[in-house]
Amino acid sequence: MRSMMMTSAPHIPVLRDEAIAALAVRAGGRYIDATFGAGGYTRAILTQPETRVLAFDRDQNAVAAGQALVDEMHGRFTLVEARFSQLVDIARAKNFAPVDGVVFDIGVSSMQFDEAARGFSFRAEGPLDMRMEGRGRSAADIVNEAEEETLADILYFFGEERAARRIARAIVNDRKIAPFETTRALAGLIERVAPSRPGDIHPATKSFQALRIAVNNELEELLNGLLGAERLLAEGGRLVVVTFHSLEDRIVKQFLAERCGRGETGSRRLPGEIAPAAPSFICEGRQPITPTHAETAANPRARSAKLRHATRTMAPPHPLDPRLARLVRLPDRDKGKA
Structure with a gap:
């Protein structure tokens, strides 16, 4: 099995080693790679014995290219063509819940970007x-x-x-x-x-x-993916998200701030107001994590990348914060018109 895993991938995702470290992959764990791409995260996860991965990609070309790895893993790896906003429905349909980790690499892949016909x-x-x-x-x-x-x-x-x-x-x-x-x-x-x-x-x-x-409705997809991960992660499970521009990072930052009990709600509660929900995640360490100089020198596209991560608690999922919903949609200019 180790020799198969040494097969080189056509693309190494940005902050791969940092993402895998934050994911805290353990032998026998179940993980979701929400953005399969060329399979860099999935391959790294599967190096641990008896791990299983359910991966998503909305790009037909990426799914077709990943079938060889599906065959190599003999049942340990499942790849589906779907948006990661469908995480919950598909994971539960495949009896792949709860999970020990979910990793996202947000945005367009290098393969898509480099293909002029796309x-x-x-x-x-x-x-x-x-x-x-x-x-x-x-x-x-x-x-x-x-x-x-x-x-x-x-x-x-x-x-x-x-x-x-x-x-x-x-x-x-x-x-x-x-x-x-x-x-x-x-x-x-x-x-x-x-x-x-x-x-x-x-x-x-x-x-x-x-x-x-x-x-591609990317911002709303991102928020729905985060909400899905919150519902699927077991207590102690890890959420890891790599973003590449400020709009994406703002959504992830505010999502985790609210889920980790660092939002405005707890500090500005009025007398008699209902207490905020118990934190559904724990955010630890200095964040965001950014690429090293060596990585940005080797791959200039990495320079804007930011990694944020958190650990799931036993608290139930939070309801959607309207402030988060406003971050992912265009303003409604007809609102309030007669």
Whole structure:
């Protein structure tokens, strides 16, 4: 078995060693890899004797590529094509609950990003797609059909793009002449109307991030995945999450702050107000954990990564905090209108 596990993976996930350490993998444990990708976390978990892994990926290509590892593990590894918002239903259907750990590596994978035909990158010519599953509305559909105000909201709230309104206005104006069909066409417009200064990131970076998040509903998926992990973890089980931009990290940070009893509710409770729920997680150690200089030098994409982790208590899961729900959706501009 050890010789099989020495097979090299096509991609090593960022902060892999730190994530596996935080997961505290033990022999015979059951673990969920919520974002299989190229299988880096799963392979590391399966090096421990008799461990079992249930892995998820919404990308058909990743699932197909992972079948060889499924065969190698002879029943210890199950890989399903699904979103990690489905963690609870699928784990229970497969009699894979409770679990000893859940690990998330959030965002687009290097394999998806590097394949021009997937349309995730503005640096290569490709269709304006960005769909992780290859189904549903594409980035081109949003860019060519959404109202100007909606486009601006997507770019601002999901990409933190300061020039959101200017870019949205230019998109709506230019699509009247011809629809946007390729990554370079959209990137070229953004470069024209919102050029960057020397030393800044490419001007299309934030807009492409925003569209990708909107296409794949990534922030709501993340929150639902965290809620699912809370329900599936056994007492003492570990939750480990690696994020790559501030929107994702903010959701994880606030989720764990509230679950670990560090939120605002406990310190600002009014007389007669119901006491906050018992912490469902324990947050220990200095966090977030970030990559070493050596890792960022070897892989520049790692430089924005942050790892947060927590240990499940025996307390029941908490209800959804409305403040968390507001972090994952665009503002409702029709609310309150007659």
